Amino acid sequence: MVSEVKSISGSSIPLVGNDIDTDRIIPARFLKCVTFDGLGEHAFADDRKALNGAHPFDQPQYQGAKILVVNRNFGCGSSREHAPKAIGDWGIQALIGESFAEIFFGNCVANGVPCVTVDAATSKKLLELIAANPQVNVTVNLETMQVQCGDFTGNISMGEGARNMFVSGSWDACGQLVAQAEQVKATAVKLPYMAWNICDKLE
């Protein structure tokens, strides 16, 4: 279950707008499912319908993009992991934005999809360059912490913990957490409340 995520390269897709919430990324009706399969086609379903073909996810020049460029507070709202699953299933392998909502960010980590942040000037520059030349190759490099877009180079950031998980291939935390089961139990017995509720109620 280990695969290192160090650098993602490809064409990108710009999505302008602040505070784009997870209800917009994947409307709640598509959460009626017991698997995550096939969510990609429903990414931004209502926004796309409202724009009638003019949404970047529908525009021919952005098909096949691997990197999604957004603005501020992307992925706010609901904790639904269906949101990164839908974006990932559509083909996105990395996101660049001014900021990301935390639960969304964590869900992306758990799926091996890095979300890196840039300052407002860099995001503006990237969005302009991509709109001018949709085929331009963009590289997100988690080792140098830089983004390359054609001739332009900019700095990117990400919390150290998350970055280490990607670069070392340990973004799927489950195995590491399970391996510490004995320490988990040792921590639990020291907590007073473990003795006084639920457990005895189950008998």
Place this chain on the structure above:
Amino acid sequence: MNKGTLFDKVWDLHAVGMLPSGQTQLFIGLHLIHEVTSPQAFAMLRERGLKVLFPDRTVATVDHIVPTDNQARPFVDTLAEEMMQALENSVQEHNIRFYNIGSGSQGIVHVIAPELGLTQPGMTIACGDSHTSTHGAFGAIAFGIGTSQVRDVLASQSLALSKLKVRKIEVNGTLKPGVYAKDVVLHIIRTLGVKGGVGYAYEFAGTTFENMNMEERMTVCNMAIEGGARCGYVNPDHVTYEYLKGRDFAPKGAEWDKAVAWWDSLRSDQNAEYDDVVVFQAEDIPPTITWGITPGQGIGVDQTVPSLEQLAEDDRFVALEAYEYMDLAPGQAIKGTKVDVCFIGSCTNGRISDLREAAKIAQGKQVALGVKAFAVPGSERVKKQAEAEGLDQIFVSAGFEWREAGCSMCLAMNPDKLLGRQISASSSNRNFKGRQGSASGRTLLMSPAMVAAAAITGVVFDVRELL
């Protein structure tokens, strides 16, 4: 860096160790699950051949997809039925405590855990739902998580997390009549912004919160997530303890006294250090209502929709989107806006005190012609209590529908939905585009009393004129 806060103390007590990435492995004391975000987590466990490490620390209920009118099984909606069965099978397979429909204790996960006494001070709590922040009202540290993390908690009773900063949000003074906990939190979010809390836990402190009952504190913590904060909390005090005492899962006898002493020790120290402090005055807070498509787009009920010039440059793009989507113009008064649907309920405002406040306004009045109004209790227990107090009769005689417990039109994964461009007055927590089940439906967030006022007048109304 924060030091000596409740957040720090609870974090340190639950830290299992440091992961190679530098993140902390944090023990989770209580794990709550529901039907929408858990099926894939159980499937992942199965795929990896993992077991549930502490089955007795996970508690399940159903809320999001359950119809609040006809609950006969199988559900009419076959996808909803499939999700119900997936959860029923998983809890049985893994021996997980489950409050199903008809158990007497089913309801919205953030309503039932506190009322059962499962939620306690000093705990770490996780749930595959962003409004898990609600439980912070008890002085717990409660995180909303995604489905992969639900898997992690099932398998290891722990999460990989980075520590948060702590912002103290102090509100002092007495709220004016007609101003409720909902207005306080809408006011805070309006001021600090929907991303103001990113990277932070919010500590709600000051005399206004000290004077709130537990249900009011839950309303505030519930919406911490709408302010971008991963969690929010209030330090536990005698109000917390009085609420908890005698509840199903609360400690009893000698253990109760030990518990209170421990809970007291967890309160933020007098000289605790915070990364940031913001202070509000309760008297400055008006009945607050959202006009746009984010919970931060709020105004006082007697104010007008802000113009671009009145907004920070950062907020203008989403304001433009909001004018268009909501069909509201800058400078327009929000009061008097016609509403089609009035919804009282949700994990923000579906508790007994919310129903009581709304019923006070509705009593002896009639829902305006052409308005659909309904009240949805947050849990089976809330419903029973409301009926014992005759609140259901007040609502029904006023022309409201009285429903079974569930999330209902908060996110409309069930039959309760807006149609077309209908506009709702809603006591829930999100006014996102399409949130209430119609891709063009519109939501105005407000307190339950304000929703009741809208229902009987047919327009956005200032509840203070009805008191």
